[in-house]
Amino acid sequence: MKTTRRSFFKTLGLGIAASATAGTMLPRFKAEAQTLEASATKIFDNGIIQLNQNESGRGPGPNTLKAIRDHATKRIGRGYPSDYVNELHETIANEFDLDKGNVLLASGSTPLLDGSVKAFCSRTQPLVTAVPSFSTSASMARKIGAPVREVVLDDSMTIDLEGMAAQAPGAGMIYLCNPNNPSGTIHGPAAIEKFVRQVMQTAPGTIIHIDEAYIDYADPGAMETALPLVNEFKNVFITRSFSKAHAMAGLRIGYALGHADTISAIDNSWGMGDVTMLGAVGALTSFKDKAHIEWERKENAEIKALVTKTFEDMGFEVPKSHTNHLFVNLKRPASEFREACLSEKIAVGRDFPPMENSHCRISLGSREEMTQAIEVFKKILS
Numbered sequence: 001m002k003t004t005r006r007s008f009f010k011t012l013g014l015g016i017a018a019s020a021t022a023g024t025m026l027p028r029f030k031a032e033a034q035t036l037e038a039s040a041t042k043i044f045d046n047g048i049i050q051l052n053q054n055e056s057g058r059g060p061g062p063n064t065l066k067a068i069r070d071h072a073t074k075r076i077g078r079g080y081p082s083d084y085v086n087e088l089h090e091t092i093a094n095e096f097d098l099d100k101g102n103v104l105l106a107s108g109s110t111p112l113l114d115g116s117v118k119a120f121c122s123r124t125q126p127l128v129t130a131v132p133s134f135s136t137s138a139s140m141a142r143k144i145g146a147p148v149r150e151v152v153l154d155d156s157m158t159i160d161l162e163g164m165a166a167q168a169p170g171a172g173m174i175y176l177c178n179p180n181n182p183s184g185t186i187h188g189p190a191a192i193e194k195f196v197r198q199v200m201q202t203a204p205g206t207i208i209h210i211d212e213a214y215i216d217y218a219d220p221g222a223m224e225t226a227l228p229l230v231n232e233f234k235n236v237f238i239t240r241s242f243s244k245a246h247a248m249a250g251l252r253i254g255y256a257l258g259h260a261d262t263i264s265a266i267d268n269s270w271g272m273g274d275v276t277m278l279g280a281v282g283a284l285t286s287f288k289d290k291a292h293i294e295w296e297r298k299e300n301a302e303i304k305a306l307v308t309k310t311f312e313d314m315g316f317e318v319p320k321s322h323t324n325h326l327f328v329n330l331k332r333p334a335s336e337f338r339e340a341c342l343s344e345k346i347a348v349g350r351d352f353p354p355m356e357n358s359h360c361r362i363s364l365g366s367r368e369e370m371t372q373a374i375e376v377f378k379k380i381l382s
């Protein structure tokens, strides 16, 4: 999608006008403001339903949006250093019973992924990763000339932990995405613990990065955070993102949790970017709004069940997803399906080698978006 500077500011103008008024107005004007806001989104998205980047079709919760709007004042002119960023740092540390030195904030979790590869991998220290999995770490490894040891997902589209552990000796870092993007599959706490203990024995010098970007979407009880392993092993760290269930991809906030030495090695290796004042205000509110995140998980789960059933009814296999996306075995190249969808104004995921000739990743949008998308999927596939 291409957005000209002018159309971007036009969009922004509409959005701000709508937001500024929505909180205080009579219902009639409120509805009008909401319509304006919806049309602003439409202009920005160019009329295309975006099911290609695992973003949120719903946006942040109402409390978070209100907090951001309430802070969109002249005070932005005095933004550094922001007390809100400090408060966010402290709040996250307290939530996980850690010190501030165990928490690293960044503008999205991407700089943390990049930074950790720069810190722990090199020409002589390979990266181990599953394929297909989130590819930022592997891309950075290739950029700096670090070898990449790839371990293909097993037949159930789950990360092959035995295979990953076998590749650990001599590696600088293992990237383990749990839940995994694009497959949506998970490993429960017992399997992760067994894997970590095994690697810490056979490859004590290797760092393990567990990316929990989608953890808030996992079915209750199906998986757990690897935080207890972070507390036990200096070489294990976690990253999280505010871009998924918290729906703040556009505000760019992520964080890492780990041993203070591991955290400062990541921090020293790469610019982490600043967290903005409005981003921190939004993240603080959303982080505390557990009820909304639970609502978001349930809403996504219901939509996921509906879309999964649609594909299964047409005879396509869908691995059990604990995320806001599905990795459907369409038995045809993803590119074919992608082009057909795009001609119907729906963008679906990119190629995920080595499964680009059979599987396509489809992000889950809002109910309204998915109702439209389902009709298009049926038209193309049946």
Ligand SMILES: Cc1ncc(COP(=O)(O)O)c(C=O)c1O
Pocket (backbone or CB within 6 Å): 053, 054, 107, 108, 109, 110, 111, 134, 177, 181, 211, 213, 214, 240, 241, 242, 243, 249, 252, 253, 254
């Ligand atoms: C598994 C995973 N980790 C990290 C990211 C990066 O997200 P962000 O930089 O927005 O926090 C993504 C984005 O799609 C992701 O899927």
